[in-house]
Amino acid sequence: MELVLSLAIGVLAGSGIWLLLRPRTFQVIIGLSLLSYAVNLFIFSTGGLRTGAAAILEKGEMGTLARYADPLPQALVLTAIVIGFATTALLLVVLLAARGLTGTDHVDGRERDR
């Protein structure tokens, strides 16, 4: 199980980084999305992979790790998802504005000299 998820993280990260290094802005945005999946999964996995662990406490109970999934990485990732959404939106708009200003969708705002 751990192996499957590690490979998944590796593939997501590798694809994302490949796209980050591409010259077109859209590629960079897609790359960032893929990379953020990889990172979120990685942070999430630091709590340990638990299938079937309870996520919700019984009322009045002091939870223990034996019964419950680790809530801390989940809280971190939840925050990361929302912030990731916000930054993607900002990046998109900045890139669109840059495209409008410079007339190109190259990440440097001008086509590479051949």
Added chain:
Amino acid sequence: MPDALLLLTLLVLPFLGSFAAGVLPRRARNTAAGLAGAIALVNLALVWAAYPTVAAGGVLRAEFEWMPSLGLNLVLRMDGFAWLFAGMVTGIGALVVLYARYYMSAEDPVPRIFAFLLAFMGAMTGLVMAGNLIQLAFFWELTSLFSFLLIGYWHHTAAARDGARMAMTITGAGGLALFAGMLVLGHIVGSYDLEVVLASGDVIRDHPLYLLALLLILLGALTKSAQFPFHFWLPHAMAAPTPVSAYLHSATLVKAGVFLLARLWPVMAGTEEWTWLVGGAGLITMLIGAYIAIFQNDLKGLLAYSTISHLGLITLLLGLKSELALVAAIFHILNHAAFKCSLFMAAGIIDHETGTRDIRRLSGLNRSMPFTARLALVAAAAMAGVPLLNGFISKEMFFAEALSAEAPVFTLLNILPFAAMLASAFSVTYSLRFIHGAFFGPEPTDLPKTPHEPASWMRFPVEILVLVCIMVGVLPAATVGPFLHFAAQSVLGDAMPAYSLSVWHGFNLPLLMSVLALAGGVVLYLLLQDRLRVMDGPPLIRRLEGRRIFERSMVFLSWRLARLLERRAGTQRLQPQLRLILGAAIVAGGAAVWLRGLGPGNLVPAPIDPVLVLIWAVGAACALGAAWQAKYHRLAALILVGGAGLMVCITFVWFSAPDLALTQLTVEIVTTVLLLLGLRWLPKRRQVPGDRGPEVLTRGRRARDLAIALGAGLGMAALSYVVMTRTPADLLAQHFLERGYTEGGGTNVVNVILVDFRGFDTLGEIFVVAAVALATFALLRRFRPAADSRQVPEQQRDQAPGAEGGSRHGAASGPGSDWLLVPFMLTRLVFPIMIVTAFFLLLRGHDLPGGGFSAGMVVAIAIILLYMVGGTDWTEDRLRLRPQLWIGTGLLLSTGTGLAAWAFSKPFLTSYFDYADLPVIGRIPVASALVFDIGVFALVVGATLLMLIALAHQSVRAHRSVPKAVPEPAPERPKLGVAGGG
């Protein structure tokens, strides 16, 4: 008066006064001077009030909590030595303020200099009273800072700017070294409290880090006290107004270095390293300073080098292994302050009344300003060490020490007395040059001003100081005796040596040395007298200019090195930067693996579930496909990314994280819609079969990028595997699980963490989201699409036969048109259900999966759905959306919930919870965290809608403008961030 109040007033009053003087109008010369003088006098009186305690051998001490968790407190302490310095700082400060009132011209912004002087006085007082090493380093840097401002007071002249910058660079860098040294010292001792440090001399000297601490502290002390090889900043600091030079560069600032050396003398001195470093620096500085001083043509330059030389003498005394030498050093600190300050003031008077300080132009001022001449004569004689003046007595002590001190090697012991005599002879020579050059000789010609005596109040401080020189010189034991005694005792403790303060010790070797030095100095002056006027700089060591070295290194650091780094590492292009960052990350990760090894952890991996394998086979295919297609097939790539996102979402469900899955799903939808809206503005790019692009150029680059991507991907995979097969660090999770319900009042621990335990983080996060939403809105208000994106997309033209241009999105859509009729009806039905679901998610968030984020996203999705099927105009006719209002409400609610805790005198964002019985619905939890979560909800709704609608409106706007759009040659440069218009 309680000690704490006294010490605190002493420290704070100058800073308050500095602030008050700083806000005075530019012309308020008398007010500012009166204020500064009053504060200096009050402080002097406060210092005097501490006299009984200190004279009895006691220590005034006040402690204030600062960082108790680190064991750090603000400690103010005043023992005999600190008292002596505090007296000097305030007493001379008062005299300098009086002097400055008459010296400064009314055209200068005079209140400013008094503000700086007071602030400097406060910093210096804080330095000498610091009872904690870190505090000492802090005030040390503060003195450097204010001395920078004071030297650069006449910032319209280049000399002042350069001198200030040089002093700041040298003493500031030394201060940083000192800070590091203090940290090392504190580490050795285990405490930063000065008293603990002063009680652990043996620990310090025997510690392996002793040498490091010593070197760092000496860097600080020697730069501050202008010791060789850092001496060169002091002459350049003479660009400061003369009162500043008199105060800082004779009596106080430069004495901070020797103050520290004396302070740490009992615990750090006595080793070979100390003797070599401190004694060596002092010896060289004393000789070089005195030698160069002879050849200075500027009165202040002469005094500056003489100060360097005398500081070298004090440092040399501190470097000797002798308690008596320490007493002599403290005594000379006092004496030097008195005569050098008065000489600076005299030089300032000459400058003020004649318009020049050049010894070659000055002459015969004895006739026009006889009184000043006599005062300067006495002070210069004290500097030269003439009997019956204070300089003589400390010089005799110095000679005695030079004869008897222990030296590391025998030859040095032989050199010391000769070096002492030589430096003393030089000081006679330059003192003679100062007096003879300025006051004697023929009538001066071509002076810028006609010389005359200054205002009598301007001369008053000089008179006081010269009186001190004479009194101490004639009756040392009766005047300075007790002060010197308890100051030295507070440093040395029980090791206090017996010494005798008197003018006459009988015919002995030191007396003979004095006579020889006096005679030698006079002879040297007579020999050199005529040649000095035409000489340019000191012979033999003319090339030894610290300034040139300093400037070269500054040019190297701030220009060549910076340029080199920019050329090598800097780039204006994104891709090389990213390559550097990723490469560095891979290297760092690889290095960690190389050094620490990489092995699987202690957990047995769970059996592989074929369903999950299948899920991630799809996910990996989606990711790779997106990477493959993102250039030419953007829509496909976007769909594939969405696919990968769904697999992530399923993974969250699989591994017991329902909250994450919910959030991921909703965010996925909104992100995809957002990117879809953006697609329309990107340039068309078609893959032409056969055209492989500039293949030769890019093949190498692509191979390199592929290697980076593969390396990073493999690295991430390996890292994840290693992390996952280890027992997670469970301490924090345990903490939250235990308290989630019992203290947070919610069974959904993730939500409780977000809105309660780590509520402040969430608050910060929603402010970021709000800022981002407003930023996108602002950017889009002035959005100008590129020329080739202005046309209506061809897909839309195909769909709307008969409709001209892009009115498709306008009133034609909605009910009555045949466009998407079935989805439209369904959406209208589903919309209320979605809103109810959102509220359900919001309210149950504390106990069950849900919460403000996902609820807000669901509302946003519902509204987007209406936009998509109903069209912009139809939706906006029926639904008055005010995203900014939502954002504002959200921020107010969340922050308000946090602030409300203050009303119950609890810390910010403390939450409160209870259960309430409602009819029908039953028992529901009522937590203040719920209000906070409602704020998050409102903000997410507002921010998401603002971004989406702003982007979607671009299409409408562009379509409307198309019919009249004549292709503009060059779009106006939009003014981003300017409100209005759009």
